[in-house]
Structure formats: C-alpha cells, structure tokens
Amino acid sequence: MLLYGYWRSLATCRVRIALNLKGVAFEETPIDLIKGEQHAASYRALNPQAVVPSLVVDDDAPLFQSMAILEYLEEKYPQPALLPVDxxxxxxxxxxxxxxxxxxxxxxxxxxxxxxxxxxxxxxxxxxxxxxxxxxxxxxxxxxxxxxxxxxxxxxxxxxxxxxxxxxxxxxxxxxxxxxxxxxxxxxxxxxxxxxxxxxxxxxxxxxxxxxxxxxxx
Ligand SMILES: N[C@@H](CCC(=O)N[C@@H](CS)C(=O)NCC(=O)O)C(=O)O
Missing domain, CATH: 1.20.1050.10 (Glutathione S-transferase Yfyf (Class Pi); Chain A, domain 2)
Incomplete structure (x- = not known):
C-alpha cells in the first residue's frame, strides 16, 4: 500500500497508526503541505480535495478521508479489532x-x-x-x-x-x-x-x- 501523507498531518497520523496496529505494510510518500504540494495538479488528480491522507491499494483509485480509510482497514483486516463488538x-x-x-x-x-x-x-x-x-x-x-x-x-x-x-x-x-x-x-x-x-x-x-x-x- 502507498500512503500519501505529511509528517505533521494529524489525519495521516491516524491512518499510519491504524496500519501499524493492523500490521499492514505500507510505504509513505510525503506531500509537503507547507510548500503547497497538495495543490499540484498531479496530487489533485489523486485527491481532488487537495488534502492528505490518500491511500493507494492494489493500484486502484486512492482511498480518501482518514476515518473512511480506518473503516476500510477494519473491514479488510478485522484483527486486531479497533472497534468494540457491541x-x-x-x-x-x-x-x-x-x-x-x-x-x-x-x-x-x-x-x-x-x-x-x-x-x-x-x-x-x-x-x-x-x-x-x-x-x-x-x-x-x-x-x-x-x-x-x-x-x-x-x-x-x-x-x-x-x-x-x-x-x-x-x-x-x-x-x-x-x-x-x-x-x-x-x-x-x-x-x-x-x-x-x-x-x-x-x-x-x-x-x-x-x-x-x-x-x-x-
Ligand atoms: N477530514 C480529513 C482531513 C484531511 C485534512 O484536512 N488533512 C490536512 C492535513 S492533517 C491537509 O491535507 N490539509 C491541507 C490544507 O489544509 O491545505 C481526514 O480526516 O482525512
């Protein structure tokens, strides 16, 4: 998996930790938010909202929004569970x-x-x-x-x-x-x-x- 993120991004931090907890291997490509790299046409093509994180899985269109990504990871990799059962x-x-x-x-x-x-x-x-x-x-x-x-x-x-x-x-x-x-x-x-x-x-x-x-x- 390829995670587009930024060291300081709190939304990226959420996805990074969920991937770590689930034991899913990933690489991270930085998008420098201070330099405004999120607004580059090449990144907007990946994430039209111009925000990080974006998560590329299986060369498909990137997943976006950290909580949607956490929900995806929870469904795809149920263990260890990051939501209670009830x-x-x-x-x-x-x-x-x-x-x-x-x-x-x-x-x-x-x-x-x-x-x-x-x-x-x-x-x-x-x-x-x-x-x-x-x-x-x-x-x-x-x-x-x-x-x-x-x-x-x-x-x-x-x-x-x-x-x-x-x-x-x-x-x-x-x-x-x-x-x-x-x-x-x-x-x-x-x-x-x-x-x-x-x-x-x-x-x-x-x-x-x-x-x-x-x-x-x-
Ligand atoms: N609700 C989004 C927030 C995404 C977001 O705003 N990310 C920030 C970094 S934490 C960003 O890329 N900001 C770029 C900007 O504001 O120009 C999520 O949870 O993924």
Missing part, C-alpha cells in the same frame, strides 16, 4: 473519534489557518488564540466524556486501543506541536501515555516521520 460500544468509540475528527481537527487545518491569515487578515497571536481555543475545547470535551463513562479503562474504551485512541493520540500530538499546556485534560493525557507505550503509536507519531524537526519548535 453496537453501543461502537457508537461510543465513533462518537469520541468524531469529537476530534469532525468538531476539532477541521478548525485548525492549514487551509483554515491560511484563510484566517490571508482572507481575514488575523495576526499570528489571534490565529494562535483561534487554534488553542478549538483544540482545547475538543480535548476538554473528550476529557469530560472519558471521565463520565465507566467504559474508560486503560484506553478510551476498555483495555485495547480503538479508533477513539487513535484520534485522541493524533490530536494530542497536534496540541504538543503547537506547544499547548495540557494539564486541564489529565485523563486524555493518561490515555495518551498508554498509547505511546505501544510501538504502533510511537512509530506513527509526527515527530518520528521523515522531514520532521529533531525537536518541537514553536
């Missing part, structure tokens, strides 16, 4: 994942930040305030949900990682890349610490990808 549990895991992928991450992606800067003329401190606000609101919503529910154990849902952990992990990595203080979400950080103990998560994190800086620069 419908309620599956709904809870997908709900936790969606707090991140539907209501948090889309507000801070490069094209939104670029519009804040070039479209609305917001200066850097205001743009950072925007990012911090939405990032923390999302993580705090996950925190409250995890704290409330008895299904939260070692991971977001029980004792094995699920889609919810993958999404939580990616968003915490993003918050750390921006240098945000995360003491207000201790349960999220406890789950993050459990995730990173697993090689599949550790190997998939942004700072371990080719092209990433040796350490976080703010």
């Amino acid at each position: 419908p309620r549990g599956r709904a809870r895991v997908r709900g936790l994942a969606q707090i991140i992928v539907s209501d948090t991450h889309p507000l801070i992606v490069p094209r939104v930040r670029e519009y804040l800067e070039k479209g609305l003329g917001l200066d850097e401190p205001k743009r950072m305030a925007w990012i911090r606000n939405w990032m923390m609101k999302g993580l705090e919503a996950v925190e409250a949900q995890l704290l409330r529910d008895t299904e939260t154990v070692r991971f977001c849902h029980g004792t094995a990682p699920t889609f919810a952990d993958i999404c939580l992990f990616s968003q915490v990595c993003g918050a750390q890349l921006f240098g945000f203080e995360l003491s207000s979400v201790p349960t999220v950080m406890r789950v993050f610490a459990e995730c990173i103990k697993l090689e599949a998560f550790d190997r998939g994190q942004p700072l371990k990808q080719p092209g990433a800086p040796a350490k976080i620069q703010h």
Whole structure:
C-alpha cells in the first residue's frame, strides 16, 4: 500500500497508526503541505480535495478521508479489532473519534489557518488564540466524556486501543506541536501515555516521520 501523507498531518497520523496496529505494510510518500504540494495538479488528480491522507491499494483509485480509510482497514483486516463488538460500544468509540475528527481537527487545518491569515487578515497571536481555543475545547470535551463513562479503562474504551485512541493520540500530538499546556485534560493525557507505550503509536507519531524537526519548535 502507498500512503500519501505529511509528517505533521494529524489525519495521516491516524491512518499510519491504524496500519501499524493492523500490521499492514505500507510505504509513505510525503506531500509537503507547507510548500503547497497538495495543490499540484498531479496530487489533485489523486485527491481532488487537495488534502492528505490518500491511500493507494492494489493500484486502484486512492482511498480518501482518514476515518473512511480506518473503516476500510477494519473491514479488510478485522484483527486486531479497533472497534468494540457491541453496537453501543461502537457508537461510543465513533462518537469520541468524531469529537476530534469532525468538531476539532477541521478548525485548525492549514487551509483554515491560511484563510484566517490571508482572507481575514488575523495576526499570528489571534490565529494562535483561534487554534488553542478549538483544540482545547475538543480535548476538554473528550476529557469530560472519558471521565463520565465507566467504559474508560486503560484506553478510551476498555483495555485495547480503538479508533477513539487513535484520534485522541493524533490530536494530542497536534496540541504538543503547537506547544499547548495540557494539564486541564489529565485523563486524555493518561490515555495518551498508554498509547505511546505501544510501538504502533510511537512509530506513527509526527515527530518520528521523515522531514520532521529533531525537536518541537514553536
Ligand atoms: N477530514 C480529513 C482531513 C484531511 C485534512 O484536512 N488533512 C490536512 C492535513 S492533517 C491537509 O491535507 N490539509 C491541507 C490544507 O489544509 O491545505 C481526514 O480526516 O482525512
């Protein structure tokens, strides 16, 4: 399989970790989002939305949207399962994942930040305030949900990682890349610490990808 991604991309991070957890071999081709390579005609031909990730399987048209790719991998490679077996549990895991992928991450992606800067003329401190606000609101919503529910154990849902952990992990990595203080979400950080103990998560994190800086620069 061929994954088009970028070291810093949180959506790519989700797919990378799912592939690692499932033990599926893949190669990654970087699309430099800072240089704007996602807008090149050659990449748009693969992904008309001009975003990463895209996953090419069997030389077919690329799969797109990280959660659709996770669902595909879950169906194609059922073990280890990344969703619970019971419908309620599956709904809870997908709900936790969606707090991140539907209501948090889309507000801070490069094209939104670029519009804040070039479209609305917001200066850097205001743009950072925007990012911090939405990032923390999302993580705090996950925190409250995890704290409330008895299904939260070692991971977001029980004792094995699920889609919810993958999404939580990616968003915490993003918050750390921006240098945000995360003491207000201790349960999220406890789950993050459990995730990173697993090689599949550790190997998939942004700072371990080719092209990433040796350490976080703010
Ligand atoms: N909902 C999409 C998000 C895709 C997305 O926005 N990816 C970002 C990187 S994490 C991107 O390629 N952004 C390019 C841009 O905003 O110009 C998914 O989960 O795959």
